[in-house]
Amino acid sequence: MATGVSLAEAYDRALACDPTSAFGGIVALNTRLDAATAAKVLEIFTEVVIAPDADEDAVALFRKKKNVRLLVTGGLPDPTVIGPTFKSVAGGFLVQTRDTSRLTPADLKVVTRRAPTDHEVRDMLFAFTIAKHVKSNAIVYAKAGQTLGVGAGQMNRKDSARIAALRAADFGLDLSGSACASEAFFPFPDGLIQAADAGCTAVIQPGGSIGDDKVIEAANERGIAMVFTGVRVFRH
Protein backbone atom coordinates (compact mmCIF):
# COMPACT_ATOMS: atom_id res chain seq x y z
CA MET A 1 0.00 0.00 0.00
CA ALA A 2 1.34 3.40 -0.92
CA THR A 3 0.46 6.90 -1.99
CA GLY A 4 2.00 8.85 -4.86
CA VAL A 5 1.72 12.05 -6.86
CA SER A 6 0.13 9.98 -9.60
CA LEU A 7 -1.73 6.69 -9.46
CA ALA A 8 1.04 5.03 -11.47
CA GLU A 9 3.63 6.20 -8.97
CA ALA A 10 1.52 4.99 -6.05
CA TYR A 11 1.25 1.61 -7.74
CA ASP A 12 5.02 1.40 -8.28
CA ARG A 13 5.71 2.30 -4.68
CA ALA A 14 3.17 -0.21 -3.39
CA LEU A 15 4.54 -2.93 -5.63
CA ALA A 16 8.08 -2.25 -4.40
CA CYS A 17 7.01 -3.25 -0.90
CA ASP A 18 6.49 -6.88 -1.89
CA PRO A 19 6.81 -7.73 -5.60
CA THR A 20 6.91 -11.44 -4.77
CA SER A 21 3.48 -11.58 -3.16
CA ALA A 22 2.04 -9.30 -5.82
CA PHE A 23 2.20 -12.20 -8.26
CA GLY A 24 -1.37 -13.39 -8.81
CA GLY A 25 -2.55 -10.66 -6.50
CA ILE A 26 -5.40 -8.24 -6.23
CA VAL A 27 -4.85 -4.54 -6.80
CA ALA A 28 -7.22 -2.18 -5.01
CA LEU A 29 -7.34 1.49 -5.98
CA ASN A 30 -9.16 4.32 -4.32
CA THR A 31 -9.17 6.53 -7.38
CA ARG A 32 -10.05 6.28 -11.07
CA LEU A 33 -7.89 3.80 -12.99
CA ASP A 34 -5.95 5.44 -15.82
CA ALA A 35 -4.20 3.83 -18.78
CA ALA A 36 -0.69 4.45 -17.45
CA THR A 37 -1.44 2.53 -14.28
CA ALA A 38 -3.37 -0.15 -16.15
CA ALA A 39 -0.33 -0.79 -18.34
CA LYS A 40 1.89 -1.16 -15.28
CA VAL A 41 -0.53 -3.50 -13.53
CA LEU A 42 -0.71 -5.73 -16.61
CA GLU A 43 3.07 -6.14 -16.64
CA ILE A 44 2.82 -8.81 -13.96
CA PHE A 45 0.27 -11.55 -13.47
CA THR A 46 -2.65 -10.01 -11.58
CA GLU A 47 -5.99 -11.70 -10.87
CA VAL A 48 -8.22 -8.78 -10.05
CA VAL A 49 -8.12 -5.00 -10.14
CA ILE A 50 -10.79 -3.14 -8.25
CA ALA A 51 -11.31 0.60 -8.63
CA PRO A 52 -14.09 3.11 -8.14
CA ASP A 53 -13.98 3.96 -11.83
CA ALA A 54 -11.81 3.47 -14.92
CA ASP A 55 -10.84 5.46 -18.01
CA GLU A 56 -11.97 3.99 -21.35
CA ASP A 57 -8.39 3.47 -22.57
CA ALA A 58 -7.57 1.66 -19.32
CA VAL A 59 -10.56 -0.62 -19.82
CA ALA A 60 -9.43 -1.24 -23.40
CA LEU A 61 -6.09 -2.53 -22.13
CA PHE A 62 -7.86 -4.95 -19.81
CA ARG A 63 -10.13 -6.22 -22.59
CA LYS A 64 -7.08 -7.59 -24.36
CA LYS A 65 -6.13 -9.74 -21.37
CA LYS A 66 -8.25 -12.78 -20.75
CA ASN A 67 -7.54 -13.73 -17.17
CA VAL A 68 -7.62 -10.39 -15.44
CA ARG A 69 -10.85 -9.11 -13.98
CA LEU A 70 -11.47 -5.42 -13.63
CA LEU A 71 -14.13 -4.60 -11.07
CA VAL A 72 -15.52 -1.08 -11.13
CA THR A 73 -17.41 -0.22 -7.97
CA GLY A 74 -18.78 3.18 -8.94
CA GLY A 75 -17.62 4.64 -5.65
CA LEU A 76 -15.88 4.01 -2.37
CA PRO A 77 -17.61 2.67 0.73
CA ASP A 78 -17.75 5.09 3.62
CA PRO A 79 -15.37 3.73 6.27
CA THR A 80 -17.22 5.55 9.02
CA VAL A 81 -20.54 3.81 8.44
CA ILE A 82 -21.47 1.76 11.44
CA GLY A 83 -22.72 -1.77 11.01
CA PRO A 84 -22.16 -5.33 12.15
CA THR A 85 -19.29 -7.66 11.29
CA PHE A 86 -19.39 -11.39 11.95
CA LYS A 87 -17.00 -14.10 13.03
CA SER A 88 -17.88 -17.77 12.81
CA VAL A 89 -17.51 -19.94 15.86
CA ALA A 90 -18.63 -23.53 16.38
CA GLY A 91 -22.40 -23.62 16.70
CA GLY A 92 -22.90 -19.92 16.22
CA PHE A 93 -21.31 -16.61 15.47
CA LEU A 94 -19.92 -13.52 17.06
CA VAL A 95 -21.37 -10.18 16.07
CA GLN A 96 -19.50 -6.97 16.66
CA THR A 97 -19.78 -3.37 15.61
CA ARG A 98 -17.42 -2.42 12.80
CA ASP A 99 -14.12 -0.86 13.77
CA THR A 100 -14.81 2.67 12.58
CA SER A 101 -12.01 4.19 14.63
CA ARG A 102 -9.97 6.86 12.87
CA LEU A 103 -7.06 8.84 14.17
CA THR A 104 -5.97 12.42 13.68
CA PRO A 105 -2.70 13.98 14.86
CA ALA A 106 -4.62 15.45 17.80
CA ASP A 107 -5.42 11.94 19.06
CA LEU A 108 -1.76 11.08 19.50
CA LYS A 109 -0.09 11.33 22.88
CA VAL A 110 3.67 11.78 22.80
CA VAL A 111 5.26 9.64 25.52
CA THR A 112 8.96 10.01 24.72
CA ARG A 113 11.41 12.82 25.30
CA ARG A 114 11.62 13.42 21.60
CA ALA A 115 8.39 14.49 19.91
CA PRO A 116 7.83 13.26 16.34
CA THR A 117 8.39 15.59 13.40
CA ASP A 118 5.47 16.41 11.12
CA HIS A 119 6.80 13.90 8.60
CA GLU A 120 7.00 11.24 11.26
CA VAL A 121 3.44 11.98 12.38
CA ARG A 122 2.18 11.53 8.82
CA ASP A 123 4.11 8.29 8.43
CA MET A 124 2.93 6.99 11.78
CA LEU A 125 -0.73 7.61 10.98
CA PHE A 126 -0.29 6.04 7.55
CA ALA A 127 1.41 2.97 9.05
CA PHE A 128 -1.19 2.65 11.80
CA THR A 129 -4.04 2.78 9.26
CA ILE A 130 -2.43 -0.08 7.38
CA ALA A 131 -1.80 -2.02 10.59
CA LYS A 132 -5.51 -1.72 11.32
CA HIS A 133 -6.20 -3.81 8.23
CA VAL A 134 -3.44 -6.37 8.76
CA LYS A 135 -4.16 -9.63 10.57
CA SER A 136 -2.89 -9.55 14.12
CA ASN A 137 -0.22 -9.47 15.35
CA ALA A 138 0.59 -6.65 12.97
CA ILE A 139 3.71 -4.56 12.59
CA VAL A 140 3.99 -2.13 9.70
CA TYR A 141 6.95 0.01 8.63
CA ALA A 142 6.25 2.99 6.43
CA LYS A 143 7.93 6.12 5.20
CA ALA A 144 6.78 9.02 3.07
CA GLY A 145 3.46 7.41 2.27
CA GLN A 146 4.97 4.07 1.29
CA THR A 147 4.63 0.76 3.09
CA LEU A 148 8.09 -0.70 3.53
CA GLY A 149 7.45 -3.85 5.49
CA VAL A 150 4.51 -5.79 6.89
CA GLY A 151 4.64 -8.44 9.59
CA ALA A 152 1.26 -10.14 9.77
CA GLY A 153 -0.52 -12.89 11.61
CA GLN A 154 2.30 -13.94 13.91
CA MET A 155 1.83 -15.45 17.35
CA ASN A 156 3.86 -12.67 18.93
CA ARG A 157 4.64 -9.07 18.18
CA LYS A 158 8.40 -9.50 18.22
CA ASP A 159 8.22 -12.00 15.37
CA SER A 160 5.96 -9.65 13.42
CA ALA A 161 8.49 -6.85 13.87
CA ARG A 162 11.31 -9.17 12.79
CA ILE A 163 9.44 -10.45 9.72
CA ALA A 164 8.42 -6.95 8.65
CA ALA A 165 12.06 -5.85 8.75
CA LEU A 166 13.17 -9.03 6.99
CA ARG A 167 10.74 -8.43 4.14
CA ALA A 168 11.91 -4.86 3.73
CA ALA A 169 15.53 -6.05 3.59
CA ASP A 170 14.62 -8.78 1.06
CA PHE A 171 13.25 -6.16 -1.30
CA GLY A 172 16.06 -3.71 -0.73
CA LEU A 173 13.98 -1.15 1.13
CA ASP A 174 15.75 1.06 3.61
CA LEU A 175 13.98 1.33 6.96
CA SER A 176 16.12 4.15 8.29
CA GLY A 177 13.95 7.08 9.30
CA SER A 178 10.79 5.02 8.93
CA ALA A 179 7.77 4.88 11.23
CA CYS A 180 6.72 1.64 12.88
CA ALA A 181 3.10 0.92 13.75
CA SER A 182 2.00 -1.77 16.13
CA GLU A 183 -1.76 -2.39 16.20
CA ALA A 184 -1.63 -3.34 19.88
CA PHE A 185 0.73 -2.38 22.67
CA PHE A 186 4.25 -3.72 22.97
CA PRO A 187 4.16 -5.77 26.17
CA PHE A 188 7.96 -5.74 26.34
CA PRO A 189 10.71 -3.57 24.89
CA ASP A 190 11.89 -6.38 22.57
CA GLY A 191 9.59 -5.55 19.66
CA LEU A 192 10.44 -1.87 19.86
CA ILE A 193 14.17 -2.62 20.07
CA GLN A 194 13.79 -4.78 16.97
CA ALA A 195 12.15 -1.85 15.16
CA ALA A 196 14.81 0.60 16.33
CA ASP A 197 17.60 -1.76 15.25
CA ALA A 198 15.93 -1.95 11.84
CA GLY A 199 16.28 1.82 11.53
CA CYS A 200 12.88 3.15 12.46
CA THR A 201 12.82 6.45 14.32
CA ALA A 202 9.15 6.82 15.19
CA VAL A 203 6.78 4.35 16.80
CA ILE A 204 3.00 4.47 17.04
CA GLN A 205 1.13 2.04 19.24
CA PRO A 206 -1.94 2.04 21.52
CA GLY A 207 -0.04 1.91 24.83
CA GLY A 208 -1.74 0.66 27.94
CA SER A 209 0.60 -2.19 28.83
CA ILE A 210 1.90 -2.62 32.35
CA GLY A 211 5.26 -2.71 30.59
CA ASP A 212 4.79 0.77 29.02
CA ASP A 213 7.45 2.38 31.22
CA LYS A 214 10.10 -0.07 30.09
CA VAL A 215 9.09 0.33 26.43
CA ILE A 216 9.23 4.13 26.77
CA GLU A 217 12.63 3.88 28.42
CA ALA A 218 13.93 1.73 25.57
CA ALA A 219 12.56 4.27 23.08
CA ASN A 220 14.21 7.18 24.90
CA GLU A 221 17.54 5.36 25.02
CA ARG A 222 17.41 5.08 21.23
CA GLY A 223 16.16 8.59 20.47
CA ILE A 224 12.86 7.21 19.16
CA ALA A 225 9.78 9.41 19.10
CA MET A 226 6.84 7.36 20.28
CA VAL A 227 3.14 8.15 20.46
CA PHE A 228 0.26 6.30 22.07
CA THR A 229 -3.07 6.17 20.26
CA GLY A 230 -5.14 4.89 23.17
CA VAL A 231 -6.98 2.84 20.54
CA ARG A 232 -6.18 -0.77 19.71
CA VAL A 233 -6.97 -2.09 16.25
CA PHE A 234 -6.75 -5.86 16.45
CA ARG A 235 -8.02 -7.77 13.45
CA HIS A 236 -8.05 -11.52 13.78
Added chain:
Amino acid sequence: MPAAPDFPPAPDRVPVRRALISVSDKTGLIEAARTLAELGVELVSTGGTRKAIADAGLAVKDVSDLTGFPEMMDGRVKTLHPIVHGGLLGVRDAPEHRAAMEAHGIGAIDLVYVNLYPFEQTMASGADYETCVENIDIGGPAMIRSAAKNHGYVAVCTEPSDMAEVLEALKAEGATSLSLRKTLAARAYGRTAAYDAAISAWFAATLGESAPKRLAFAGELVQTMRYGENPHQAAAFYRFPRPPAPASPRRDSCRARSSATTTSTTPTRPSS
Protein backbone atom coordinates in the same frame (compact mmCIF):
# COMPACT_ATOMS: atom_id res chain seq x y z
CA MET B 1 -45.67 4.72 2.62
CA PRO B 2 -48.83 5.50 4.58
CA ALA B 3 -48.34 8.47 6.84
CA ALA B 4 -48.97 7.85 10.51
CA PRO B 5 -52.42 9.05 11.54
CA ASP B 6 -52.49 11.77 14.12
CA PHE B 7 -53.01 9.46 17.10
CA PRO B 8 -52.97 10.78 20.63
CA PRO B 9 -49.76 9.79 22.41
CA ALA B 10 -49.85 6.31 23.94
CA PRO B 11 -50.22 6.24 27.71
CA ASP B 12 -47.28 5.13 29.80
CA ARG B 13 -49.18 2.94 32.19
CA VAL B 14 -51.78 0.55 30.83
CA PRO B 15 -53.71 -1.72 33.19
CA VAL B 16 -54.55 -5.19 31.95
CA ARG B 17 -58.25 -5.97 31.95
CA ARG B 18 -58.30 -8.75 29.44
CA ALA B 19 -55.60 -11.20 28.39
CA LEU B 20 -55.53 -13.62 25.50
CA ILE B 21 -53.45 -16.70 26.13
CA SER B 22 -52.65 -19.34 23.53
CA VAL B 23 -49.53 -21.30 24.25
CA SER B 24 -47.90 -24.38 22.90
CA ASP B 25 -45.30 -24.53 25.67
CA LYS B 26 -47.40 -24.58 28.82
CA THR B 27 -44.52 -24.12 31.25
CA GLY B 28 -45.73 -21.89 34.05
CA LEU B 29 -49.08 -21.41 32.33
CA ILE B 30 -51.32 -22.22 35.28
CA GLU B 31 -49.32 -20.09 37.70
CA ALA B 32 -49.44 -17.17 35.28
CA ALA B 33 -53.17 -17.61 34.63
CA ARG B 34 -53.88 -17.82 38.35
CA THR B 35 -51.92 -14.64 39.05
CA LEU B 36 -53.76 -12.82 36.29
CA ALA B 37 -57.11 -14.06 37.59
CA GLU B 38 -56.21 -12.87 41.08
CA LEU B 39 -55.39 -9.46 39.63
CA GLY B 40 -58.89 -9.37 38.17
CA VAL B 41 -57.86 -9.98 34.58
CA GLU B 42 -60.40 -11.60 32.30
CA LEU B 43 -58.86 -14.61 30.58
CA VAL B 44 -59.56 -15.58 26.98
CA SER B 45 -57.96 -18.61 25.45
CA THR B 46 -58.04 -21.27 22.76
CA GLY B 47 -58.16 -25.07 22.52
CA GLY B 48 -55.76 -26.90 24.75
CA THR B 49 -54.64 -23.80 26.59
CA ARG B 50 -58.22 -22.96 27.52
CA LYS B 51 -58.82 -26.50 28.72
CA ALA B 52 -55.66 -26.49 30.86
CA ILE B 53 -56.67 -23.20 32.49
CA ALA B 54 -60.27 -24.36 33.02
CA ASP B 55 -59.06 -27.67 34.47
CA ALA B 56 -57.12 -25.69 37.05
CA GLY B 57 -60.44 -24.27 38.18
CA LEU B 58 -60.00 -20.79 36.73
CA ALA B 59 -62.64 -18.84 34.82
CA VAL B 60 -61.65 -18.62 31.16
CA LYS B 61 -63.53 -17.74 28.00
CA ASP B 62 -62.99 -19.48 24.72
CA VAL B 63 -62.03 -17.20 21.86
CA SER B 64 -65.02 -18.63 19.99
CA ASP B 65 -67.30 -17.06 22.61
CA LEU B 66 -65.86 -13.69 21.61
CA THR B 67 -65.88 -14.15 17.86
CA GLY B 68 -69.10 -16.14 17.57
CA PHE B 69 -67.20 -18.32 15.13
CA PRO B 70 -66.29 -21.91 15.83
CA GLU B 71 -62.74 -23.11 15.57
CA MET B 72 -62.56 -24.63 12.12
CA MET B 73 -60.39 -26.31 9.51
CA ASP B 74 -58.46 -28.42 12.00
CA GLY B 75 -57.71 -25.35 14.03
CA ARG B 76 -56.21 -23.46 11.11
CA VAL B 77 -58.80 -20.74 11.62
CA LYS B 78 -59.70 -19.76 15.13
CA THR B 79 -58.16 -16.43 16.08
CA LEU B 80 -58.00 -14.89 12.62
CA HIS B 81 -61.02 -12.72 13.22
CA PRO B 82 -61.67 -8.96 13.40
CA ILE B 83 -62.96 -9.34 16.95
CA VAL B 84 -59.55 -10.63 17.98
CA HIS B 85 -57.37 -8.44 15.77
CA GLY B 86 -59.54 -5.38 16.29
CA GLY B 87 -59.15 -5.92 20.02
CA LEU B 88 -55.41 -6.07 19.54
CA LEU B 89 -54.89 -3.32 16.96
CA GLY B 90 -57.46 -0.72 17.99
CA VAL B 91 -55.92 2.52 19.20
CA ARG B 92 -57.99 3.06 22.31
CA ASP B 93 -57.56 6.82 22.46
CA ALA B 94 -58.28 7.43 18.76
CA PRO B 95 -61.96 8.43 18.52
CA GLU B 96 -62.54 6.62 15.23
CA HIS B 97 -60.97 3.43 16.51
CA ARG B 98 -62.94 3.67 19.71
CA ALA B 99 -66.15 4.14 17.72
CA ALA B 100 -65.37 1.18 15.48
CA MET B 101 -64.69 -1.01 18.49
CA GLU B 102 -67.99 -0.01 20.04
CA ALA B 103 -69.95 -0.35 16.81
CA HIS B 104 -68.66 -3.88 16.18
CA GLY B 105 -68.59 -5.12 19.74
CA ILE B 106 -64.82 -5.38 19.81
CA GLY B 107 -63.38 -5.55 23.30
CA ALA B 108 -59.83 -4.42 23.91
CA ILE B 109 -57.22 -7.07 24.61
CA ASP B 110 -54.43 -5.63 26.76
CA LEU B 111 -52.13 -8.61 27.06
CA VAL B 112 -51.26 -11.38 24.64
CA TYR B 113 -49.31 -14.43 25.65
CA VAL B 114 -48.63 -16.60 22.65
CA ASN B 115 -45.84 -19.00 22.04
CA LEU B 116 -45.82 -20.64 18.69
CA TYR B 117 -46.43 -24.15 17.44
CA PRO B 118 -43.04 -25.74 17.87
CA PHE B 119 -42.13 -25.67 14.21
CA GLU B 120 -38.41 -25.55 14.89
CA GLN B 121 -38.51 -28.65 17.08
CA THR B 122 -40.89 -30.46 14.74
CA MET B 123 -38.58 -29.78 11.84
CA ALA B 124 -35.47 -30.73 13.81
CA SER B 125 -37.08 -33.98 14.99
CA GLY B 126 -37.26 -35.13 11.38
CA ALA B 127 -41.06 -35.12 11.21
CA ASP B 128 -42.58 -35.77 7.82
CA TYR B 129 -43.45 -33.04 5.39
CA GLU B 130 -47.14 -32.77 6.25
CA THR B 131 -46.43 -32.62 9.95
CA CYS B 132 -43.89 -29.87 9.38
CA VAL B 133 -46.41 -27.89 7.32
CA GLU B 134 -49.18 -28.40 9.85
CA ASN B 135 -46.88 -27.04 12.54
CA ILE B 136 -46.46 -23.74 10.75
CA ASP B 137 -48.33 -21.44 13.08
CA ILE B 138 -50.38 -18.77 11.35
CA GLY B 139 -52.75 -17.39 13.94
CA GLY B 140 -50.05 -17.14 16.60
CA PRO B 141 -47.60 -14.95 14.67
CA ALA B 142 -50.55 -12.85 13.44
CA MET B 143 -51.66 -12.13 17.00
CA ILE B 144 -48.09 -11.49 18.13
CA ARG B 145 -47.52 -9.05 15.28
CA SER B 146 -50.81 -7.24 15.85
CA ALA B 147 -50.18 -6.93 19.57
CA ALA B 148 -46.57 -5.82 19.03
CA LYS B 149 -47.62 -3.16 16.51
CA ASN B 150 -50.08 -1.78 19.02
CA HIS B 151 -47.52 -1.77 21.84
CA GLY B 152 -48.86 1.65 22.77
CA TYR B 153 -51.64 -0.27 24.49
CA VAL B 154 -50.86 -3.97 24.36
CA ALA B 155 -48.20 -6.02 26.11
CA VAL B 156 -47.05 -9.04 24.12
CA CYS B 157 -45.32 -12.08 25.56
CA THR B 158 -43.84 -14.89 23.52
CA GLU B 159 -42.14 -16.93 26.22
CA PRO B 160 -42.51 -17.65 29.92
CA SER B 161 -39.78 -15.17 30.89
CA ASP B 162 -41.66 -12.35 29.14
CA MET B 163 -44.79 -13.31 31.03
CA ALA B 164 -42.88 -13.30 34.30
CA GLU B 165 -41.74 -9.73 33.62
CA VAL B 166 -45.28 -8.59 32.90
CA LEU B 167 -46.65 -10.27 36.00
CA GLU B 168 -43.97 -8.56 38.08
CA ALA B 169 -45.01 -5.20 36.62
CA LEU B 170 -48.69 -5.87 37.19
CA LYS B 171 -48.13 -6.96 40.78
CA ALA B 172 -45.91 -3.98 41.54
CA GLU B 173 -47.58 -1.23 39.51
CA GLY B 174 -50.95 -2.58 38.48
CA ALA B 175 -50.02 -1.71 34.90
CA THR B 176 -47.43 -2.21 32.19
CA SER B 177 -45.17 0.70 31.27
CA LEU B 178 -44.68 1.93 27.71
CA SER B 179 -40.98 1.09 27.86
CA LEU B 180 -41.74 -2.49 28.89
CA ARG B 181 -44.32 -2.81 26.11
CA LYS B 182 -41.80 -1.49 23.58
CA THR B 183 -39.16 -3.94 24.78
CA LEU B 184 -41.64 -6.79 24.52
CA ALA B 185 -42.69 -5.69 21.02
CA ALA B 186 -39.10 -5.65 19.81
CA ARG B 187 -38.55 -9.14 21.21
CA ALA B 188 -41.81 -10.32 19.67
CA TYR B 189 -40.81 -9.27 16.16
CA GLY B 190 -37.46 -10.97 16.70
CA ARG B 191 -39.33 -14.10 17.65
CA THR B 192 -41.63 -14.11 14.60
CA ALA B 193 -38.69 -13.27 12.33
CA ALA B 194 -36.74 -16.24 13.72
CA TYR B 195 -39.80 -18.42 13.27
CA ASP B 196 -40.21 -17.46 9.62
CA ALA B 197 -36.47 -17.86 9.12
CA ALA B 198 -36.73 -21.45 10.38
CA ILE B 199 -39.66 -22.13 8.06
CA SER B 200 -37.93 -20.69 5.00
CA ALA B 201 -34.72 -22.61 5.83
CA TRP B 202 -36.69 -25.83 6.16
CA PHE B 203 -38.43 -25.20 2.87
CA ALA B 204 -35.18 -24.42 1.09
CA ALA B 205 -33.59 -27.59 2.51
CA THR B 206 -36.65 -29.62 1.51
CA LEU B 207 -36.39 -28.31 -2.02
CA GLY B 208 -32.64 -28.85 -2.07
CA GLU B 209 -31.96 -25.15 -2.60
CA SER B 210 -28.46 -24.35 -1.47
CA ALA B 211 -28.66 -20.67 -2.35
CA PRO B 212 -32.18 -19.41 -1.67
CA LYS B 213 -32.97 -15.93 -2.94
CA ARG B 214 -33.13 -14.65 0.61
CA LEU B 215 -31.09 -16.49 3.19
CA ALA B 216 -32.69 -15.86 6.57
CA PHE B 217 -31.46 -17.26 9.81
CA ALA B 218 -31.77 -16.12 13.35
CA GLY B 219 -29.16 -16.30 16.03
CA GLU B 220 -30.17 -16.73 19.61
CA LEU B 221 -28.30 -14.54 22.05
CA VAL B 222 -26.08 -16.64 24.28
CA GLN B 223 -24.35 -13.73 25.93
CA THR B 224 -23.05 -10.27 25.34
CA MET B 225 -19.27 -10.01 25.37
CA ARG B 226 -17.09 -7.57 27.24
CA TYR B 227 -16.09 -6.21 23.84
CA GLY B 228 -15.28 -7.36 20.31
CA GLU B 229 -11.84 -7.52 18.71
CA ASN B 230 -11.11 -4.17 20.31
CA PRO B 231 -12.50 -2.38 23.35
CA HIS B 232 -14.36 0.19 21.24
CA GLN B 233 -16.31 -2.55 19.44
CA ALA B 234 -19.45 -3.92 21.12
CA ALA B 235 -19.94 -7.65 20.63
CA ALA B 236 -22.25 -10.55 21.39
CA PHE B 237 -22.26 -14.31 20.95
CA TYR B 238 -25.21 -15.91 19.14
CA ARG B 239 -26.11 -19.54 18.76
CA PHE B 240 -27.37 -20.88 15.44
CA PRO B 241 -30.78 -22.49 15.37
CA ARG B 242 -30.63 -26.22 14.77
CA PRO B 243 -29.55 -26.95 11.21
CA PRO B 244 -32.45 -27.75 8.89
CA ALA B 245 -30.38 -29.84 6.50
CA PRO B 246 -31.94 -33.28 6.12
CA ALA B 247 -29.23 -35.65 7.30
CA SER B 248 -30.90 -38.78 8.64
CA PRO B 249 -33.23 -41.10 6.70
CA ARG B 250 -36.07 -39.89 8.87
CA ARG B 251 -35.43 -36.34 7.84
CA ASP B 252 -35.44 -37.35 4.23
CA SER B 253 -39.10 -38.17 4.66
CA CYS B 254 -39.61 -34.42 5.13
CA ARG B 255 -39.30 -34.03 1.38
CA ALA B 256 -42.35 -33.05 -0.57
CA ARG B 257 -44.53 -35.86 -1.77
CA SER B 258 -45.60 -35.70 -5.33
CA SER B 259 -48.92 -37.46 -4.86
CA ALA B 260 -51.81 -36.14 -2.87
CA THR B 261 -52.13 -39.29 -0.80
CA THR B 262 -51.27 -38.33 2.70
CA THR B 263 -52.13 -41.66 4.19
CA SER B 264 -50.32 -42.16 7.44
CA THR B 265 -50.02 -38.53 8.36
CA THR B 266 -51.72 -37.61 11.54
CA PRO B 267 -50.58 -34.10 12.21
CA THR B 268 -49.84 -33.72 15.88
CA ARG B 269 -52.45 -31.16 16.65
CA PRO B 270 -50.80 -28.14 18.00
CA SER B 271 -51.77 -28.04 21.56
CA SER B 272 -53.14 -24.54 21.77
